[in-house]
Amino acid sequence: MSYAHRTVIGLLATLMAHGEVAAQSQDYPNRPIRIVASGAGSGGDIAARLLAQGMSGPLGQQMIVDNRGGIIAGLTVVKAPPDGHMLLLQSGTLWVGPLLQSTPFDVIKDFAPISLITSEPNVLVVHPSLPAKTVKDLIALAKARPGELDYASGATGSSNHLAGELFKAMAGVNIVRISYKGIGLAMNDLLGGQVHMSFGTVGAVAAHIKSGRVRGMAVTSAKPSALLPELPTAAATGLPGYESGSAYGLFAPARTPDAIIARLNQEIVRLIAQPDLRKKFLAGGSEPVGSSPEELASTIRSEIAKWSKLIKDAGIRAE
Numbered sequence: 001m002s003y004a005h006r007t008v009i010g011l012l013a014t015l016m017a018h019g020e021v022a023a024q025s026q027d028y029p030n031r032p033i034r035i036v037a038s039g040a041g042s043g044g045d046i047a048a049r050l051l052a053q054g055m056s057g058p059l060g061q062q063m064i065v066d067n068r069g070g071i072i073a074g075l076t077v078v079k080a081p082p083d084g085h086m087l088l089l090q091s092g093t094l095w096v097g098p099l100l101q102s103t104p105f106d107v108i109k110d111f112a113p114i115s116l117i118t119s120e121p122n123v124l125v126v127h128p129s130l131p132a133k134t135v136k137d138l139i140a141l142a143k144a145r146p147g148e149l150d151y152a153s154g155a156t157g158s159s160n161h162l163a164g165e166l167f168k169a170m171a172g173v174n175i176v177r178i179s180y181k182g183i184g185l186a187m188n189d190l191l192g193g194q195v196h197m198s199f200g201t202v203g204a205v206a207a208h209i210k211s212g213r214v215r216g217m218a219v220t221s222a223k224p225s226a227l228l229p230e231l232p233t234a235a236a237t238g239l240p241g242y243e244s245g246s247a248y249g250l251f252a253p254a255r256t257p258d259a260i261i262a263r264l265n266q267e268i269v270r271l272i273a274q275p276d277l278r279k280k281f282l283a284g285g286s287e288p289v290g291s292s293p294e295e296l297a298s299t300i301r302s303e304i305a306k307w308s309k310l311i312k313d314a315g316i317r318a319e
Contacts, residue, residue, distance in 0.1 A: 028263065034087070035064070035066065036073045036077055036087065037089045038068075038069060038089075043248065044248055048065045050284070051268065054271040055271060058270075071104065077251065077253055078104075079253075082252065082256040083256065087264075092246055092247055093157065094107055095107045095300050095303055097157060099304070099307060100157050111251040112255070112256045112261055113249060113294075114249070115296060116247060116290065116295060117249060117289060118289055119221070119245055120227070120286045121221035121227070122163040122199040122200065122220040122244055123220070124138075124163075124167075125209065125215060125216050127190055127215070130215070135217055139173060146173070147175075149175045150175060150195050151177060151178065153178070157318070159201075159245060160199045164177060164198075178195050183201060191214065217234075218231055218233055218236075220243065220244040221243065221245055222243045249296045250264070261293055269290045
C-alpha cells in the first residue's frame with residue numbers, strides 16, 4: 001500500500017471518528033444521566049440533587065444521583081464511556097487525596113472538568129472560655145502558650161484539617177491537632193470544652209455560633225461569606241493572605257466531546273444564576289459558583305500546588 005493510500009485511509013478514519021463524535025454530541029443526552037456524588041446528606045449529595053432537579057427538564061432526560069464514597073466514586077466515572085451520561089461531583093478530596101496516598105487515576109489526565117459548582121469556607125471557632133476575641137488575639141495567645149492550645153479536626157486531608165495546618169504555618173504558632181473520625185465528633189468535644197478551637201464547616205458550626213456555645217471568629221475565605229455575613233475573614237483580622245475552604249466541581253470522563261462539555265456547562269451556569277436555586281444552595285450550607293471548564297481546571301492546579309507544599313512542609317501523612 002502506498003503512502004498516499006495510507007494517508008487517504010487515515011484521513012477517512014479520522015473523519016469518520018469526528019462524524020461519530022458529532023453525531024453523539026447532537027444526540028446528547030439520549031438516556032438518563034448519572035451523577036456520582038459523595039454520601040447521602042453530604043454537601044456533595046445536596047449539590048448533586050439540586051443540579052439533577054434543575055437540569056433534568058432542560059436536558060430532556062432524568063438525572064440520577066448515585067452516592068458512592070472515596071476512590072470508588074472517581075474510579076466509577078473514570079471507567080465509564082466518555083459520552084456525558086456518567087458524571088462526577090466531587091470536592092477537593094479528589095485532587096488532595098492523591099497527595100497523601102496513591103489512587104488508580106490522575107485527576108488532571110483522567111477527568112474532563114465541566115464547572116465549579118459550590119464553595120464553602122471553613123469557620124474558625126473557639127470555645128467561649130478562651131480569652132481571645134479576634135484572630136490577632138488568638139495568634140498572640142498561641143505564641144505566648146506554645147504547644148498548649150489545640151484544635152479539633154476531622155480526617156487527615158479534610159478541609160478542616162488542612163485549614164488548621166495552614167493557620168499554624170502562616171501564623172508561626174504551635175497548636176496541637178486532635179484528630180477525630182468526623183467533624184461532628186470534633187464539634188462535640190469543642191462544645192464540651194475538651195478542645196480549644198476548630199476550623200469547622202458552616203453546617204457544623206452555624207447553629208452553635210448563634211446559640212453562643214462557641215465563639216465564631218472568622219471565615220477562612222478570601223472575602224466575607226454570604227453564609228455567615230456577620231463574620232470577618234481571617235485575612236482581614238490578623239492573618240493577611242490566609243485562605244482555605246472546600247470546593248465542589250463537576251467532571252466527566254476524559255475524552256468526552258467538547259460539545260457535550262459545553263452543553264452541560266451552559267446548563268449549569270444558567271441554573272446557578274437563578275435566584276431561587278442560589279437560595280437553596282445557601283440554605284444547604286454552600287455558596288453556588290458556576291464557572292468555565294478552564295476555571296475549574298485552573299483552580300485544581302492552584303490547589304494542588306498549594307496543598308502539596310503544605311503537606312510536604314508539615315510532614316502530613318495518610319492515616
